[in-house]
Amino acid sequence: AQSVTQLGSHVSVSEGALVLLRCNYSSSVPPYLFWYVQYPNQGLQLLLKYTTGATLVKGINGFEAEFKKSETSFHLTKPSAHMSDAAEYFCAVSGATGTASKLTFGTGTRLQVTL
Amino acid sequence: DSGVTQTPKHLITATGQRVTLRCSPRSGDLSVYWYQQSLDQGLQFLIQYYNGEERAKGNILERFSAQQFPDLHSELNLSSLELGDSALYFCASSALGQGTYEQYFGPGTRLTVT
Numbered sequence: 532a533q534s535v536t537q538l539g540s541h542v543s544v545s546e547g548a549l550v551l552l553r554c555n556y557s558s559s560v561p562p563y564l565f566w567y568v569q570y571p572n573q574g575l576q577l578l579l580k581y582t583t584g585a586t587l588v589k590g591i592n593g594f595e596a597e598f599k600k601s602e603t604s605f606h607l608t609k610p611s612a613h614m615s616d617a618a619e620y621f622c623a624v625s626g627a628t629g630t631a632s633k634l635t636f637g638t639g640t641r642l643q644v645t646l
Numbered sequence: 647d648s649g650v651t652q653t654p655k656h657l658i659t660a661t662g663q664r665v666t667l668r669c670s671p672r673s674g675d676l677s678v679y680w681y682q683q684s685l686d687q688g689l690q691f692l693i694q695y696y697n698g699e700e701r702a703k704g705n706i707l708e709r710f711s712a713q714q715f716p717d718l719h720s721e722l723n724l725s726s727l728e729l730g731d732s733a734l735y736f737c738a739s740s741a742l743g744q745g746t747y748e749q750y751f752g753p754g755t756r757l758t759v760t
Contacts, residue, residue, distance in 0.1 A: 563747045574648065574736060575751040582747055621689065625747055631701040632742050633679065634749055636689040 533558045533624045537637035545645055550594075550609040552640045554622030557603065563625040564605045565634065566596055570618045578620075581605060592616070617644045649673065650752035652737050658758045664725040667755045671718055671739030677701070678720040679740070679749060680712055684733040695720055696742065727759045 538553040556562055563582045567575040579590025586598040596607045605622060619641050623634040649672035659665055671678050680692040691704035695714035706712075709727075714720045724731060734756050738749040 565748060567751075574650075574753045575738075576648070577748055577750065580748050625749075627742060627747050630677065630696040630742060631694065632677065632740070632747065633691040633694055633702050633704060634681075634689075634738075635691065638688050 533560075533562065533626050533635050535564075535622045535624050535635060535637040537620075537622050537640050539640055540638065541641045541643065543643040543645060544612045546614055547611050550607070550612045550616065550642065552607040552620050552622075552642065554596075554605045554607065554637060555603050556605060556622075556624045558624055558626060560626050563627065564596075564598060565623045565625065566590065566594070566605075566607050567621045567623060567636075568618050569621065569639075575621065578607070612642075612644045614644050614646075617642055648750040648752065650737060650739050650750055652735075652752035652755050654755060655753065656756050656758075658760065659727060660760055661727055661729060663727050663759075664723065665727065665757065667722040667724070667735055667737075667757075669720045669722070669737030669739075669752060671720070671737075672741075672750055675739035675741050675750075676718065677740045677742040678714055678718070679738040680706075680720070680722050681736045681738065681751075682733045683736060683754070687733075689736075692722070724757070729759050732757055732759045 566578040581598045622637040651670045676697045692706040694702040738751045740749045
């Protein structure tokens with residue numbers, strides 16, 4: 532079974548400050564890891580993904596995440612927060628087997644950006 | 647815009663009724679997924695179809711069923727609705743089996759059961 536744990540249901544940062552959203556995963560097989568963002572009353576938008584290869588992955592809107600196998604972590608960062616980053620962020624893990632797949636999501640972290 | 651479309655956007659119905667939610671995947675994607683998002687359960691995987699066949703099943707109630715048609719669109723049928731079925735229902739699609747694993751989500755259908 533696979534699972535993800537997101538530490539902190541709410542994170543508040545000042546505009547221009549570093550954003551750090553934490554995600555730890557549990558997987559018995561090499562995981563595929565994702566971060567999604569959900570703006571109010573909208574669907575989920577893919578921010579970035581880790582499947583294989585480079586452990587530091589860059590996504591949209593200046594976000595990046597580093598896959599650390601030794602720490603079973605996949606934390607999301609952005610050097611400088613912008614007001615438009617305020618949203619809910621979900622970490623997800625997938626273990627695809629052939630043509631069978633599903634995403635298991637964390638409980639989400641609501642990011643608040645203040646002036 | 648992810649390229650995944652869902653209809654309707656909103657649905658209000660009464661307990662005991664049956665509804666059908668529709669999803670069209672991104673062009674070329676063979677795999678379709680359904681998820682439920684609610685305040686108490688979070689984002690839960692319901693079911694996956696690949697090229698018309700069921701491939702993975704999650705915490706989907708027996709009152710719920712889905713199918714994927716030859717043109718690859720999918721429908722999620724919810725019957726004998728209860729107040730607790732009120733939630734956002736998302737469809738996602740992916741090019742699984744073609745070397746990628748990420749899923750692209752539609753805008754969702756908000757179901758309110760009164």
